[in-house]
Amino acid sequence: MSALFNFQSLLLVILLLICTSAYVHQIFPRLLDNRKHGLVGIFWKCARIGERLSPYISLCCVLMAASVFVGN
Structure with a gap:
């Protein structure tokens, strides 16, 4: 299945x-x-989002990793 x-x-x-x-x-x-x-x-816009919202982005990364771990 595609990511889209x-x-x-x-x-x-x-x-x-x-x-x-x-x-x-x-x-x-x-x-x-x-x-x-x-x-x-x-890519420049994504870099700005990653720099300015880094606590929220890192929280989302942890949640996505946990959901992938629990899903398997």
Whole structure:
């Protein structure tokens, strides 16, 4: 089943995108700062969400990990 049709998998993909973008922006800040517009700008926006809402994002990651652990 595709992640587009499974809501939990879609949320997991979005959380991983936010966490990965925030990590890449922390390590290589110029990589995303130069590309704020267009399709690559999505990664810059996800990095901003990950930086500004990091306690909530980390809580969501823990909850998603617990739900995957309990589901299996």
